[in-house]
Amino acid sequence: MTPPAVVFGGPSPEHDISVLTGLQAARLLSEAGRNPTVIYWSKVGRWHQVDPACEAADFAAGPPRKSRELRLVAEPQAGWTARRRSLGVETALLCCHGGPGEDGTLQATLDIAGIRYSGPNAASSALAMDKLAFGALILASGLPGLPRHDVEAGAPPEFPPPYIVKPRFGGSSIGIEVVEDYATAVALAGSSPHMDRGALIEPYLAGGRDLNVAIRTYPRLQLSAIEAPVSDRFYSYREKYLSGGGIEGSERRLPANIPEELEHRIRDMASQVARLAGIRSMARLDFLESEGELWVNEINTIPGSMSLYLWVDPPVSRRQLVLDMVAELEESKARVFSTAGADGAALQSAASIAAKLG
Amino acid sequence: MPLKSFLDGRLFGERYGSGKPRVAAFHGWGRDRRDFSGVLEGLDAVAFDLPGFGASPLPGEVIGAAGYADAAALVLEEMEAPQVVVGHSFGGRIAAVLAAERPELVAGLVLVGAPLLRLPGHSVRKPPLLYRLAKWGNKIGAVSGGRLEREKRRRGSADYRAASGVMRDILVKVVNETYEDHLARLVCPVRMVWGSGDREVPLEVAWRSADILAKNPNLEAEVEGKAGGRAAVEVEVVEGCGHHVLLEAPDRVRLAVEGLL
Numbered sequence: 188m189t190p191p192a193v194v195f196g197g198p199s200p201e202h203d204i205s206v207l208t209g210l211q212a213a214r215l216l217s218e219a220g221r222n223p224t225v226i227y228w229s230k231v232g233r234w235h236q237v238d239p240a241c242e243a244a245d246f247a248a249g250p251p252r253k254s255r256e257l258r259l260v261a262e263p264q265a266g267w268t269a270r271r272r273s274l275g276v277e278t279a280l281l282c283c284h285g286g287p288g289e290d291g292t293l294q295a296t297l298d299i300a301g302i303r304y305s306g307p308n309a310a311s312s313a314l315a316m317d318k319l320a321f322g323a324l325i326l327a328s329g330l331p332g333l334p335r336h337d338v339e340a341g342a343p344p345e346f347p348p349p350y351i352v353k354p355r356f357g358g359s360s361i362g363i364e365v366v367e368d369y370a371t372a373v374a375l376a377g378s379s380p381h382m383d384r385g386a387l388i389e390p391y392l393a394g395g396r397d398l399n400v401a402i403r404t405y406p407r408l409q410l411s412a413i414e415a416p417v418s419d420r421f422y423s424y425r426e427k428y429l430s431g432g433g434i435e436g437s438e439r440r441l442p443a444n445i446p447e448e449l450e451h452r453i454r455d456m457a458s459q460v461a462r463l464a465g466i467r468s469m470a471r472l473d474f475l476e477s478e479g480e481l482w483v484n485e486i487n488t489i490p491g492s493m494s495l496y497l498w499v500d501p502p503v504s505r506r507q508l509v510l511d512m513v514a515e516l517e518e519s520k521a522r523v524f525s526t527a528g529a530d531g532a533a534l535q536s537a538a539s540i541a542a543k544l545g
Numbered sequence: 546m547p548l549k550s551f552l553d554g555r556l557f558g559e560r561y562g563s564g565k566p567r568v569a570a571f572h573g574w575g576r577d578r579r580d581f582s583g584v585l586e587g588l589d590a591v592a593f594d595l596p597g598f599g600a601s602p603l604p605g606e607v608i609g610a611a612g613y614a615d616a617a618a619l620v621l622e623e624m625e626a627p628q629v630v631v632g633h634s635f636g637g638r639i640a641a642v643l644a645a646e647r648p649e650l651v652a653g654l655v656l657v658g659a660p661l662l663r664l665p666g667h668s669v670r671k672p673p674l675l676y677r678l679a680k681w682g683n684k685i686g687a688v689s690g691g692r693l694e695r696e697k698r699r700r701g702s703a704d705y706r707a708a709s710g711v712m713r714d715i716l717v718k719v720v721n722e723t724y725e726d727h728l729a730r731l732v733c734p735v736r737m738v739w740g741s742g743d744r745e746v747p748l749e750v751a752w753r754s755a756d757i758l759a760k761n762p763n764l765e766a767e768v769e770g771k772a773g774g775r776a777a778v779e780v781e782v783v784e785g786c787g788h789h790v791l792l793e794a795p796d797r798v799r800l801a802v803e804g805l806l
């Protein structure tokens with residue numbers, strides 16, 4: 188079987204973190220003898236094949252030296268090519284965080300190229316990245332979710348300030364702010380570069396906390412231990428990633444010390460959301476909890492470090508987790524576009540185009 | 546603390562306390578309002594995100610500390626009482642200009658690791674010949690923009706490399722500014738809080754700034770008249786602390802602020 192490709196980077200605010208996730212996955216697969224094709228997507232959107240032994244610092248100033256330039260051709264039997272010859276990549280473990288690598292754009296491109304990939308399909312990826320749509324799906328399904336209000340609705344939300352203002356699209360906590368009033372929310376949405384595609388308002392729960400759980404779908408639907416990050420209610424990108432050692436270096440309680448009944452509710456809801464949102468491979472689901480009340484907050488379909496560090500109970504090794512993701516990927520089927528019914532009959536019997544326009 | 550917009554969304558600030566603000570805080574280059582969380586908790590204060598940092602949008606044009614101070618003055622005009630103004634590093638440049646140009650808005654000044662003047666031997670160096678050649682080559686079309694950018698990145702400081710667009714031009718402008726003239730015109734009490742191990746803005750800058758303030762004929766009399774018994778100038782050295790005093794020793798900055806309230 189063709190070795191899997193590990194794909195990371197991309198034109199996203201989370202590019203750097205994606206490099207860390209991708210290099211970890213590539214290293215784990217190399218150590219397991221799977222000899223992955225390692226593909227780096229640069230911040231300016233170009234593709235490069237790189238050595239699996241690269242270190243994170245090699246990417247700090249752009250593609251590492253000795254990388255090979257690739258093109259991604261969205262046609263069957265093409266995909267990633269070097270000097271017009273296809274690399275023959277059939278499966279791709281996607282380690283891109285945020286932006287087009289996680290929001291369905293890359294997924295749709297790979298569908299057209301006939302390449303199978305990890306994580307949800309293009310539609311589910313797009314849904315998970317749209318906080319307003321995902322929140323509406325949760326509420327419409329009868330699951331508990333906080334009300335989300337479109338900043339551009341033209342009137343303040345029904346719930347009282349202070350508010351949390353979030354970019355409508357985006358995978359991390361980048362750009363999230365607590366604001367004093369609606370005018371500030373509108374002003375922020377108008378000026379923040381993270382909110383140029385929209386922003387939403389949520390009630391701010393003082394004293395609330397995050398509770399996160401990873402979900403994997405192979406060999407069967409399984410949930411990790413539940414973590415409680417130790418910091419602000421919504422921990423900032425800086426705290427999450429820059430405070431030492433990436434997301435894994437952040438302070439957390441793992442497993443979270445929570446009542447059994449709360450844990451049961453989280454596990455039950457997580458399983459429902461996994462099915463509802465079309466989760467595949469590995470995802471992380473974030474809940475909010477305040478005084479025993481629980482809300483589904485966000486889903487991250489390609490989570491930082493692939494959430495490998497959350498699998499302490501049940502204990503699953505990082506290598507096994509990545510190998511399972513690849514096994515699931517290899518068992519999956521490429522999307523097939525159907526042309527059934529388009530047999531040309533309608534074309535042959537059609538009058539001229541000019542007649543139709545007339 | 547929740548964020549609030551000022552000047553129709555051109556500036557954002559984080560409010561501390563529930564009373565009318567008495568302290569306005571300005572952060573350093575590449576930082577944001579959050580640097581002040583350990584300093585201002587429990588006070589009635591606003592920590593601002595300066596234009597181009599944190600939540601605040603980019604300035605529309607290349608401005609220096611005076612341009613930033615103009616924006617700060619517009620916000621302070623909306624506050625009822627004169628403020629104790631705290632500025633760290635780049636924010637200290639702004640605070641000093643603001644206090645000199647608009648003394649009626651500033652009740653006191655706390656300057657933390659602020660590059661107010663250039664030390665002897667630290668004059669701005671002429672760029673190396675190769676870089677100047679590359680710049681000239683770019684002007685006549687012989688050197689590509691990408692190549693020139695690589696040269697700039699190779700030679701620039703970490704702040705310079707991280708900045709882009711208008712912010713990079715602003716950085717070049719402000720690092721070439723000094724504020725001796727502004728210090729000589731101050732008429733409010735000044736506290737300088739400095740890390741003994743500040744390598745970015747050495748402690749010597751504080752001592753030399755204090756010398757300039759000591760020669761300011763109006764300062765002592767003004768402070769004496771407004772708040773008898775209070776020293777016009779004090780330099781507080783935080784032993785073992787580096788440039789980021791706000792994060793390493795927030796209590797010391799807070800004490801300096803409280804002393805002026």
